[in-house]
Amino acid sequence: MHGNTYRLFRKRAFYVAVAATLFLVAALNYISAGSERHLVPNEVHAGDEAAAAAEPVYISVSSTMGGLGNRMWEYASMYGLALTNNMTPAIERDSFLTDQFAQLTAVRLEASEISAFKQVYFDHCCKYYGSLCNLVRANTTVGSFLQSYKYFNAHADVVRRQFVFDRRTRAAAARLGDVVFVGTDDPLVDMCALSDCDHVIMTVGTFGWWAGFLSGGDVIYFAQPTWPGSMYDNELIVEDYYRPEWIGME
């Protein structure tokens, strides 16, 4: 072979070898990508769902600025509705309730974040609104009052476990001993003492309701808690308000 032709041949052979190698690498990549491609649709799908799950949809509650019982009710109902609607319960970071109960498991958010949520609001305090169990998937604030046990009945234990009194309160309640009537100047201590009772006889107020609920014992309420025809009478739907196992006293 002529010297020049031979060099040209070697050059070509080199380029062909490089091209073949590149082709082989590309082909191997393609094949291995191909075997992964079968998994890709599922993975992308799972990824989308994970991303959707990762973007939280919160539910929070608009506070009535009421007393301890009212606040507990708002939290409990909000929490129950969160579980029912598969949303994430959220509460204002620095709030009356987070100060009282460190064990609340709702996510802490800033007030400014919560105030941007969509508002779903109902008029009557003590009535069960079934439509709240089918909320549109958007950050939502529900309110107010929500005073029906039905909002969290299926999750009553989850709710009860969160209202844990701190050591100071429990010590103060223990000092009261066996009390028949409670009335210190600290509602938290009173409720803690009552929740240790075997039996609670309650008035219509939310405070007694929660003492009864936390006690887990027999609860007796006045079956005609409001004056017939009064404003409060329209507000309070007895079968939505009192738990069915509690005893109504005529």
Ligand SMILES: *[C@@H]1O[C@H](CO)[C@@H](O)[C@H](O)[C@H]1NC(C)=O
């Ligand atoms: C809900 O609000 C949080 C906090 O502001 C935000 O990060 C999140 O993206 C919101 N989710 C939706 C579905 O809008």
